[in-house]
Amino acid sequence: MPADDRTYEPTADGPGPDPTPPSPPTPLATGSHPAGAPSPASPDDLDGVDGAPVDHGTPAGPGPRALAARAALRDVPRVPGAPKPDPVLVAEGVVRRFGGLTAVDVEHVEIQRGAITALIGPNGAGKTTFFNLLTGFDRPDEGSWTFEGRSLSRVPAHRVARRGMVRTFQLTKALSRLTVIENMRLGAAGQVGERFASAMFRRLWKGQEDSNTRRADELLRRFKLDAKREDFAGSLSGGQRKLLEMARALMTEPRMVMLDEPMAGVNPALTQSLLGHVKDLREQGMTVLFVEHDMDMVRDISDWVIVMAQGSVVAEGPPDAVMADPAVIDAYLGGHHDAPLTEEDEAEQLAAAEAELEHEREAGR
Numbered sequence: 001m002p003a004d005d006r007t008y009e010p011t012a013d014g015p016g017p018d019p020t021p022p023s024p025p026t027p028l029a030t031g032s033h034p035a036g037a038p039s040p041a042s043p044d045d046l047d048g049v050d051g052a053p054v055d056h057g058t059p060a061g062p063g064p065r066a067l068a069a070r071a072a073l074r075d076v077p078r079v080p081g082a083p084k085p086d087p088v089l090v091a092e093g094v095v096r097r098f099g100g101l102t103a104v105d106v107e108h109v110e111i112q113r114g115a116i117t118a119l120i121g122p123n124g125a126g127k128t129t130f131f132n133l134l135t136g137f138d139r140p141d142e143g144s145w146t147f148e149g150r151s152l153s154r155v156p157a158h159r160v161a162r163r164g165m166v167r168t169f170q171l172t173k174a175l176s177r178l179t180v181i182e183n184m185r186l187g188a189a190g191q192v193g194e195r196f197a198s199a200m201f202r203r204l205w206k207g208q209e210d211s212n213t214r215r216a217d218e219l220l221r222r223f224k225l226d227a228k229r230e231d232f233a234g235s236l237s238g239g240q241r242k243l244l245e246m247a248r249a250l251m252t253e254p255r256m257v258m259l260d261e262p263m264a265g266v267n268p269a270l271t272q273s274l275l276g277h278v279k280d281l282r283e284q285g286m287t288v289l290f291v292e293h294d295m296d297m298v299r300d301i302s303d304w305v306i307v308m309a310q311g312s313v314v315a316e317g318p319p320d321a322v323m324a325d326p327a328v329i330d331a332y333l334g335g336h337h338d339a340p341l342t343e344e345d346e347a348e349q350l351a352a353a354e355a356e357l358e359h360e361r362e363a364g365r
């Protein structure tokens with residue numbers, strides 16, 4: 001299958017060693033930064049890509065677009081699949097099975113334009129699989145969805161990006177071996193996974209001194225990564241990688257940005273800066289959908305929260321209401337991956353992992 005037509009690009013390779021481990025999936029726990037606390041922003045954070053000042057509403061309170069998003073969602077019924085006043089993304093009957101396991105079974109979901117929506121749920125709830133489907137990195141067994149009123153079903157990832165919807169994906173090993181500016185140039189091509197990264201990169205390298213480079217440099221300045229321009233992406237800290245992922249996603253000037261665990265592996269020193277940047281996306285008129293286990297972040301920046309459990313949407317509403325919902329707490333407590341492993345489970349998982357490794361070794365011979 002030609003590179004441009006592939007639909008599934010697993011990004012199993014995570015980033016290299018990070019100074020801070022990812023935050024554990026603590027069910028609905030709160031941590032270092034207070035719920036709902038505004039994030040302090042430096043004056044630099046208030047500049048848009050084009051230099052226009054952007055008010056993301058800190059530290060004085062929510063910005064104008066945040067207030068508008070919350071007002072628009074105020075009367076939305078707090079039920080799974082609730083219709084939104086101005087949905088930018090509508091998914092209908094999306095099902096993805098892996099053998100006998102139904103990983104995603106979303107009856108109906110709508111994402112409000114211009115709002116920050118969090119997608120939460122226990123480990124294995126199907127959040128990442130749903131992200132992969134919506135962004136063309138995987139194909140569903142059933143279902144359809146539209147973005148800005150046009151069908152996106154069966155549209156491959158790079159075309160999804162061209163339509164204005166991008167997602168961040170982890171910096172794979174291949175991308176870690178490229179410099180920061182090279183990663184940014186690659187971002188101009190839309191979303192590509194590791195397998196195609198180097199091929200795409202060679203193609204892009206030809207016209208390097210073009211407008212893409214100018215935009216890349218503007219974004220690097222905005223995300224305070226300009227000093228790292230020529231460094232290998234693999235040498236960045238966990239938080240800087242997240243910033244790079246976000247900056248790279250903005251290369252295609254998207255209207256909707258999907259962030260997969262933006263806080264995982266981020267040093268507390270960079271937390272507020274990252275939150276500020278996500279709020280900036282909303283203040284610039286973008287829609288944000290993000291998967292996150294860090295409930296502080298969810299509370300702090302979301303206008304709306306959608307909860308998945310066992311593949312389905314089980315609750316929706318504003319952050320505080322959702323987090324107090326007994327059905328949500330049950331869903332988390334019922335998340336089988338969150339339960340402590342028994343010794344037997346542990347031995348079983350170890351044996352399965354060893355068998356898989358052995359299988360790979362044999363296949364490689």
Ligand SMILES: Nc1ncnc2c1ncn2[C@@H]1O[C@H](COP(=O)(O)OP(=O)(O)OP(=O)(O)O)[C@@H](O)[C@H]1O
Binds near residue numbers: 103127
């Ligand atoms: N390629 C695959 N092959 C087989 N099963 C898969 C595959 N991808 C995901 N699954 C299974 O589908 C279910 C949903 O996984 P998914 O990663 O989407 O959950 P998640 O909510 O993103 O979890 P987490 O919060 O831990 O990232 C899990 O049971 C997972 O093991």
